[in-house]
Amino acid sequence: MTRPLCLFHLSDVHFGLEDARALEWVKAEIAARRPDAVAITGDITMRARPHEFAAAERWIHSLDVPVTVEPGNHDLPGYHLPSRYLNPLGRFRAFREVVERRIELARPGISGIALVPLNSNVPAQPRFNWSKGWISGRALADCLAQIDALPAGMRALVTVHHPLREAGTHGTALTRGGAAALAALAQRKVVGVLSGHVHDAFDLMEPTPHGPVRMIGAGTLSRRLRTTPASFNELAWDGAQLTVTVRNLAGLDSAAMQIGEVPADAEPPGAARGDASSA
Template sequence: MIRLFHASDLHFGSEDRQALDWFARCVADEQPDAVVITGDLTMRARHREFAAAREWLRSLARPVTVEIGNHDMPYFNLIERFVTPYKRYAAMESMVERTIDLPGLAIVPLHTTAPAQLRLNWSKGIVTRKALARTLGTMQALPSDAMVLVSAHHPLVETGTRGTALTRGGNRALRALARAGATAVLSGHVHDPFDITHANEHGQIRMIGAGTLSERLRTTSPSFNQLSIADGQLDVTVRVMA
């Protein structure tokens, strides 16, 4: 059996230290095969927030893949936001949008953020054709019998949570991922967990969202998802801090 811990929206700068310590203890005690973080490591993309996030992730001592969230691009330095928006991730480059291969399973990243968009709210999701093509290309290179989980920051379509993603290109991406054989898309952003099955003309694909380990709670206490894969079956347990 393969076990993954899926967490999101850590928001260093507004982190919940107790929740982070709880998650780290779970990792240390249970040794999951990998940790998937689906974006928003920081609150305002400050250098000190990235430094704290980097040290915490390294302390987990497990394979980690990290998605880029909308909060992880500079808020106050607009030149950097538009010219080198992901520069502050450089010190943890080996973790960022990393494809993780495990026996019979691959975790493949899908980029859903942009420094700017042709709408007022730049925090919402967008899947460009280039980003989708990169993900599909990675999937095509995998063994045909591998279960594929796609990791993204934004839910690709709305999931009924209080928070919204309003992801442009999300429906197109979800159809393409279903056609390519992805089992599920892991995401965050909305700060509440969900697990729903989306059907389209290419079949069914699950959308699995993690809550938050920050102080920015919505309707759920600090939580993360435990994913268990055995005999081609994916089971999800939402683990909520007591």
């Protein structure tokens, strides 16, 4: 029997406030289990400072597996407004160039799966809390074009930082443009959408006018815990079904680790509202 493809899904490591014990544990798990790839869905740093990106680079290079990374709201500089407005993802892109390898997973007997990025960050928003997501028309178009260009038979896992859920009212929506993005993804060969941001794991089916889309969230590997211990997701793809197991330091089963709803206010304890890099 062909062994399923294995992907480790990490998020919200927050170098600068990382959990060193959790990172050593994940590194040991990667060395022992040798996943086909690792996906990190944003908030790699705490404040997008050079030394935080440098620490993240050293850790990722020590893993010796293909890694793909997405930016989170913490990976945009919040303390230097000229950089935030003029080149908000400059430091992240320089970091991405030295750590990332494009990932298309395939094995004889298993239909392939590709990780396709979707950026959910903008430098400024017309609402008080800039930590929340915003899917621009350009970002969605770029993601859809990459999905449409995949080889025949190749499926997609979309990687994004913010959950594509417009929780709450229009003014406080968790991710502006998330509903439109989900509706577009539902019409394509998308297995699921991997995200982070809320610091708790989840595995939910989100309805759209074109059918449901699976939303899969990873917890945090930082000291900024919300309601569950430090964790990551182990995903197995057999060519037809994606299985998600939440691995965590407390040894809890997946059901105990996964929240049943994406919260409208996703900030972990201690996050300052209105801080451009909070949550």
